[in-house]
Amino acid sequence: MELSSLSIILDLSHNFLEGPLPLGVGNLVNLEELWLSGNKLSGEIPDTIGNCRVMEILLMDENTLQGSIPATLKDIKGLTQLNLSANNLNGSIPGTLASLTNLRELYLAHNNLSGTIPELLGLTIVGNNALCGGIPELHLPKCPSSSEGKSKKGMLRTIRIVIPTAGVLLLSLFVVWAGFLYRKSKTAPKKEIPPQFTETELPIVPYNDILKGTDGFSEANVLGKGRYGTVYRGTIENQAIAVAVKVFNLQVSGSYKSFQAECEALRRVRHCCLVKIVTCCSSIDHQGQDFRALVFEFMANGSLDRWIHSNFDSQNGQRALSLSQRLDIAVDIVDALDYLHNGCQPPVIHCDLKPSNILLNQDMRARGGHFGIARVLDEAISKQPMNSNSSIGIRGSIGYIAPEYGDGLAVSTYGDVFSLGITLIELFTGKSPTNVMFKDGISLHHYAEVAFPDKVMEIADANIWLREGPNTINDMRYITRIKECLSSVIQLGILCSKQLPIERLSMSNAAAEMHAIRDKHASTQQLSDVRSYQ
The missing domain is CATH 3.80.10.10 (Ribonuclease Inhibitor)
Known part of the structure; x- marks a missing residue:
C-alpha cells in the first residue's frame, strides 16, 4: 500500500x-x-x-x-x-x-x-x-405506557x-x-468545546449567540462561500464588535477534517500578521445536528484578491492599491509565513496561500487567514528529505500549488514559498495565474521571467499609476526609482516560484529580501520628498 x-x-x-x-x-x-x-x-x-x-x-x-x-x-x-x-x-x-x-x-x-x-x-x-x-x-422511573415509548x-x-x-x-x-x-432537549443544548482549544483559554460562545449574531445566518450577511462552509458577518452579544463567523457545512465530506485542521493550526499560532481567532463553537443546532463554527476578527477591507482585480473608477469609490501599500502588504505576508515556518515549533505549513486567503484590515494591512488545509509538521515529517514521496495529502488551489505536490512529494515549507512567489507576481502585475492568457506551457512565472529585467514596467499593474500624480509620473528620477523597486520585487517572486524546490529561496531569506526592498523604497521616497520641498 x-x-x-x-x-x-x-x-x-x-x-x-x-x-x-x-x-x-x-x-x-x-x-x-x-x-x-x-x-x-x-x-x-x-x-x-x-x-x-x-x-x-x-x-x-x-x-x-x-x-x-x-x-x-x-x-x-x-x-x-x-x-x-x-x-x-x-x-x-x-x-x-x-x-x-x-x-x-x-x-x-x-x-x-x-x-x-x-x-x-x-x-x-x-x-x-x-x-x-x-x-x-x-435507575430511571418506569414509562407511563408502551405506546408512548414507541412514538x-x-x-x-x-x-x-x-x-x-x-x-x-x-x-x-x-x-x-x-x-x-x-x-x-427543547432548549439550546450545552456546547462542547473541542480539546484543541482547551489550551488557548478562548471565550466560549453558544450556538444561540451565533444564530442571533448573524441574524439567523442571513444571506445578507454572507461574506463568502467555500468548499466546506460559509463565512458570515456578525456580532458577539455584549461585546459590540464585528466578527466574521465561519460556519462549516458538515454534510460535505472533509468538512470535519477541515475544522480539525484549522483548530490544530490556530491553537499554535499568535502573530499580528495572522487573522485573530475570537472564539469557537462546537455544539448542536436546533434540529439536533452537529454544528461547528469559528469566529474571527472582522477584516473591514475584505480580501486582497478583490483589491487586485477590481475595476477602479470614480463610481465604485474603491481606490487602487498604491505601490507603497503593495509593498507593505507583501511585507505582512512574508512576516506571517516566516512566523509559521520558523517561529512555530513544530512548523505550520499554510498550504493554500493566495490573494483570496489574505485579508485586509481597516488600515489596509494584510492578515493571513484560512487554515482549513494547513499542516502541522511533526518532527519526523519535518526532517524528511525533499525527494521523499511520503506525501501527507496536500490540496491547494490551481495556479498556486507547488509543482512537486503534483508528483506526490512531501509537503514542505518550500511549497508555501512557491505560493508566495506567485502571489507576489500577481500583486504587482495584476495578473492571476489562472488568467486565460496563460496556456500552452506559458505560466505567470514564465510571463514575469521573460519580462525581467528590461520589461518590468510593461507588465506592472497599470492601476499602480492611478494613485500617482501627473508630475511624479513625468519625473525621470521617480520613474527610475519605481522601475528599480518593481524589478527587485518581481525578481523575488521569480526566485520563490522556481520549478524545483531546491532552487527557491528559504522563507527567512525571502522575508529579509522583501523587507530590504520595502525599506529602500521608503527611504528613497522620503529623500525625494525632501528634495521636492527644497
Missing part, C-alpha cells in the same frame, strides 16, 4: 484478501475512507494505521484480525465511523478512543474483548429528569457502539440514550 496520493476512498471490501494487513497501510496518509470489510485478513492491526490522520471512515469488520486494538487510532482525529466487529480482537478497549471527538459510530461486536469500559466512553444523564425506562442500571423511537439518533459481553453491552445502551437526549 504505497499509493500515498489516494485522497478519497479505497474500497477492497468483500473479496478474498488474506494474510496480515501490511505496515504500508500507514502510507495512505491522504485517504478519507478505507473499506476492507468481508475479507480473510489476519494478524494484528499495525500501529502505522495512526499515520492516516485525515481518514474519516475505517471499516475492517468480518475478517480474522487478532491482537489488541491499536492505541494509535487516537491520532486519526477526523474519524467519524470505525467498524472492527466480527474479528478475533482481544484485550481491553483503549481509553484513548475517547479523544476521537468526531466519532459517531463505533462497532466492536463479536470479538474477544475483555476488561472494563473506558470511563470517558460512558454517559451521564444528570439533569435530564424527564427520562424514563431503560436498563435498571440507569419516541423515531427520535433516536443513529449513534451506536456495539460490544459483546453483558457488562460491555451496557455501553451500547448508554450511547443510544445519548441520541435520545439530543432530540429530547
Whole structure:
C-alpha cells in the first residue's frame, strides 16, 4: 500500500484478501475512507494505521484480525465511523478512543474483548429528569405506557457502539440514550468545546449567540462561500464588535477534517500578521445536528484578491492599491509565513496561500487567514528529505500549488514559498495565474521571467499609476526609482516560484529580501520628498 496520493476512498471490501494487513497501510496518509470489510485478513492491526490522520471512515469488520486494538487510532482525529466487529480482537478497549471527538459510530461486536469500559466512553444523564425506562442500571422511573415509548423511537439518533459481553453491552445502551437526549432537549443544548482549544483559554460562545449574531445566518450577511462552509458577518452579544463567523457545512465530506485542521493550526499560532481567532463553537443546532463554527476578527477591507482585480473608477469609490501599500502588504505576508515556518515549533505549513486567503484590515494591512488545509509538521515529517514521496495529502488551489505536490512529494515549507512567489507576481502585475492568457506551457512565472529585467514596467499593474500624480509620473528620477523597486520585487517572486524546490529561496531569506526592498523604497521616497520641498 504505497499509493500515498489516494485522497478519497479505497474500497477492497468483500473479496478474498488474506494474510496480515501490511505496515504500508500507514502510507495512505491522504485517504478519507478505507473499506476492507468481508475479507480473510489476519494478524494484528499495525500501529502505522495512526499515520492516516485525515481518514474519516475505517471499516475492517468480518475478517480474522487478532491482537489488541491499536492505541494509535487516537491520532486519526477526523474519524467519524470505525467498524472492527466480527474479528478475533482481544484485550481491553483503549481509553484513548475517547479523544476521537468526531466519532459517531463505533462497532466492536463479536470479538474477544475483555476488561472494563473506558470511563470517558460512558454517559451521564444528570439533569435530564424527564427520562424514563431503560436498563435498571440507569435507575430511571418506569414509562407511563408502551405506546408512548414507541412514538419516541423515531427520535433516536443513529449513534451506536456495539460490544459483546453483558457488562460491555451496557455501553451500547448508554450511547443510544445519548441520541435520545439530543432530540429530547427543547432548549439550546450545552456546547462542547473541542480539546484543541482547551489550551488557548478562548471565550466560549453558544450556538444561540451565533444564530442571533448573524441574524439567523442571513444571506445578507454572507461574506463568502467555500468548499466546506460559509463565512458570515456578525456580532458577539455584549461585546459590540464585528466578527466574521465561519460556519462549516458538515454534510460535505472533509468538512470535519477541515475544522480539525484549522483548530490544530490556530491553537499554535499568535502573530499580528495572522487573522485573530475570537472564539469557537462546537455544539448542536436546533434540529439536533452537529454544528461547528469559528469566529474571527472582522477584516473591514475584505480580501486582497478583490483589491487586485477590481475595476477602479470614480463610481465604485474603491481606490487602487498604491505601490507603497503593495509593498507593505507583501511585507505582512512574508512576516506571517516566516512566523509559521520558523517561529512555530513544530512548523505550520499554510498550504493554500493566495490573494483570496489574505485579508485586509481597516488600515489596509494584510492578515493571513484560512487554515482549513494547513499542516502541522511533526518532527519526523519535518526532517524528511525533499525527494521523499511520503506525501501527507496536500490540496491547494490551481495556479498556486507547488509543482512537486503534483508528483506526490512531501509537503514542505518550500511549497508555501512557491505560493508566495506567485502571489507576489500577481500583486504587482495584476495578473492571476489562472488568467486565460496563460496556456500552452506559458505560466505567470514564465510571463514575469521573460519580462525581467528590461520589461518590468510593461507588465506592472497599470492601476499602480492611478494613485500617482501627473508630475511624479513625468519625473525621470521617480520613474527610475519605481522601475528599480518593481524589478527587485518581481525578481523575488521569480526566485520563490522556481520549478524545483531546491532552487527557491528559504522563507527567512525571502522575508529579509522583501523587507530590504520595502525599506529602500521608503527611504528613497522620503529623500525625494525632501528634495521636492527644497
